[in-house]
Amino acid sequence: MEQSGARKRKIRSLKNALNRCQELGMRLSRQRRFILELLWSQQEHLSAKEIYDRLSQQGKDIGHTSVYQNLEALSSHGIIECVDRHEGRLYGNFCEDHSHVNILDTNQIMDIKVELPAELIEKIEAKTGVKVDHYRIDFYGYKNR
Numbered sequence: 112m113e114q115s116g117a118r119k120r121k122i123r124s125l126k127n128a129l130n131r132c133q134e135l136g137m138r139l140s141r142q143r144r145f146i147l148e149l150l151w152s153q154q155e156h157l158s159a160k161e162i163y164d165r166l167s168q169q170g171k172d173i174g175h176t177s178v179y180q181n182l183e184a185l186s187s188h189g190i191i192e193c194v195d196r197h198e199g200r201l202y203g204n205f206c207e208d209h210s211h212v213n214i215l216d217t218n219q220i221m222d223i224k225v226e227l228p229a230e231l232i233e234k235i236e237a238k239t240g241v242k243v244d245h246y247r248i249d250f251y252g253y254k255n256r
Contacts, residue, residue: 121205122189122190122204122205123205124151125147125148125151125204128147128151128185128190128191128204128205129144129147131188131190132147132185132188132190135188137184137188140181142173142177142178142181143181143184143185145166145171145173146162146166146173146178146181146182146185147185147190147191149162149165149166149169150162150191150202150203150204151204153203153204155203155219155220156192156194156201156202156203156220157201157202157203158199158200158201158202159175159178159179159182159199159200159202162178162182162202163175163178166178182200182202185202186202189205190205191203191204191205192204192205194211194220196213196218196220198218201220203220203222209222209223209224209225209247210222210223210224210225210246210247210248210249210250211223211247211248211249211250212250212251212252213249213250213251213252214252214253214254215251215252215253216253216254216255217254217255219254223250225248227246227248
């Protein structure tokens with residue numbers, strides 16, 4: 112897995128994602144490019160089925176199995192984000208470090224930038240003996256209540 116130790120350069124664009132694939136020796140098949148292009152054009156997290164459906168609607172020739180295999184490879188190497196939910200996994204791009212607001216009544220995820228106070232990070236580091244490189248906080252709530 113790519114994510115051992117501190118993360119390498121952040122992937123902030125489609126170009127960065129394509130470059131990271133090449134650096135890792137991953138083949139840049141047209142199916143893999145289709146998936147990366149779609150994820151970088153979207154402002155939301157998508158399921159594998161939604162990715163397949165959207166690519167099919169765009170006339171892209173890609174099979175279900177290819178979508179799942181590519182998503183697994185890309186997420187396991189830290190090129191795309193994978194969020195595990197009780198109803199399945201959702202995938203998105205990594206434009207910047209962010210946290211999530213999980214909207215329980217609509218099954219949506221919103222990205223949000225959260226910065227914890229430096230004192231809290233220092234306290235966590237002192238308590239655990241771990242130097243915090245980055246973090247993600249997951250919030251859960253209801254929109255229509």
